Amino acid sequence: MAPPAVDLQGVTHRYGEHPALRDVSLQVSPEALYGLLGPNGSGKTTLFRILSTLMPPSEGRAQVFGLDVTRQPDAVRDQIGVVFQDTALDETLTVRENLRFQGALYGLHGAALRDRIGTLLHRLDVADRANDSVDDLSGGLRRRADLARGLLHRPALLLLDEPTAGLDPAARRTFWEAVRRLQEAEGTTILLATHLMDEAERCDRVGILSDGALVADGAPTALKADLGDETIWVDAESPALLRDHIEAQFGVSTRIVGSTLQVAPTDPPAFLPTLYDAVGDRIRSATLRRPTLEDVFMVHAGVAPGDDREYALARTTEASD
Numbered sequence: 001m002a003p004p005a006v007d008l009q010g011v012t013h014r015y016g017e018h019p020a021l022r023d024v025s026l027q028v029s030p031e032a033l034y035g036l037l038g039p040n041g042s043g044k045t046t047l048f049r050i051l052s053t054l055m056p057p058s059e060g061r062a063q064v065f066g067l068d069v070t071r072q073p074d075a076v077r078d079q080i081g082v083v084f085q086d087t088a089l090d091e092t093l094t095v096r097e098n099l100r101f102q103g104a105l106y107g108l109h110g111a112a113l114r115d116r117i118g119t120l121l122h123r124l125d126v127a128d129r130a131n132d133s134v135d136d137l138s139g140g141l142r143r144r145a146d147l148a149r150g151l152l153h154r155p156a157l158l159l160l161d162e163p164t165a166g167l168d169p170a171a172r173r174t175f176w177e178a179v180r181r182l183q184e185a186e187g188t189t190i191l192l193a194t195h196l197m198d199e200a201e202r203c204d205r206v207g208i209l210s211d212g213a214l215v216a217d218g219a220p221t222a223l224k225a226d227l228g229d230e231t232i233w234v235d236a237e238s239p240a241l242l243r244d245h246i247e248a249q250f251g252v253s254t255r256i257v258g259s260t261l262q263v264a265p266t267d268p269p270a271f272l273p274t275l276y277d278a279v280g281d282r283i284r285s286a287t288l289r290r291p292t293l294e295d296v297f298m299v300h301a302g303v304a305p306g307d308d309r310e311y312a313l314a315r316t317t318e319a320s321d
Contacts, residue, residue: 003066005030005157005189006051010060013046020046021057022212028191028205030065030156033183035200036193037297038209044193047209048161051191052082064157081155085162087146091135095126095145098134099152106153120148123185124178140171144178151182160192164199176202197293206293210301220293227255227291227299232263232272235284242282249278258298262291 006028013021021043028034038044050057051064053073062069064076089098096117103113121127124144134142143163150158160179164172176199183190192203200206201220208216216223236242239261243254246263252271255262265271268288276283 002030003063004028005032005065006034006191007063007066008047008060009062011047011050011057011062012059013043013050013055014058019212021050023060024209024212024214025060026207026214026217028189030189031183031187032204033190033192033202035203035206036191036209037195037200037206037301038193039301041211042209042301043212044209045161046212048082048159048191048193051076051157052080052159053077078153079155080157080159081150081153082159083143083147083150083161083163085165087134087142089134089142089146089149092133094131094133095121095137095148096130098145099148102149102152108153116152116154117148120151120182123181124148125174138171139167140174143167143171143175147175147178147182151186151188154186155188157189157191160190160194162193162195164194164196172196172199197297200293208297208300216296216300220296223296224291224293227262227295228264230268230288230290232265232268232275232286232288233257234261234263234275234286235259236261236282237284238282242279245279245282246275250274255299257295260298262295 004027006026008024008026011021011024012019024047036044036047049055050062050069053069053076056070064079067075067079069076090101093101099117100113103109103117108116121130124147126141126144126148129137129141134145137145147163164175167175179190182188192199194200203220205218206220206223207214234242239256239259243256243261246252246254250265253264263275272286272288275286
């Protein structure tokens, strides 16, 4: 049986006395798209640094396709490609020159390198700008050129660290269409760190990191289903007081999600008028809907978007502004 693309067992990492990762265990299947969600400071960057062999974990084991990142770093580097939040391209060189330089770092040359560059430029829709300097490219084109750089040596695992940060919705959509085409053509496993819910929804599985710990792991549909079916979501000035009142009066299951109260009666549509009759003066608004992945994040990470700038999860709509 083939080993997992990524296999973490009890990975812990400390910066001095500060634990950045706490006993993280997870597996990513070959050819999967796995998304990591987490507020700033949750450990995503530390985990990427470990997997890219930039530092060993303080405790535990991290493997890439069965190769230990600490004991076999050179072999691991042959298996991985990395696309950072900031592009790793020389802006004074053309796209093609950047790729030739990257190829030389991996010992690629001649016809094999020219063919690989041509294939990637075509698949990523950058071929018509191959001879333009990177400095002349738009943000979206730069991201796709940088993606070509990360994929040049045919890595089995691609690490994407917020690769679409700062892009407009159209550029993000084009980027992900290119990623999916390449994944289908080459079977690349992708580990993605993102703050965007629409990107997390694309993933086969999602892991949520909070304060260095993996607090949730599963398919997006399964994680949302764990919060229940269609329920009532209430915006109130004092959600904790309202929760206590509803539970005492009706015996209905409730949960505080960020600054919102989730109310889960047996028959939500029938219960909504009853709720308004009983506590309507304490409700700012109430909606009947299914849980979203953002709700999942707030439940497990313990924060709501916008509550704190450092620990806020960026909404997709905010990325469009």
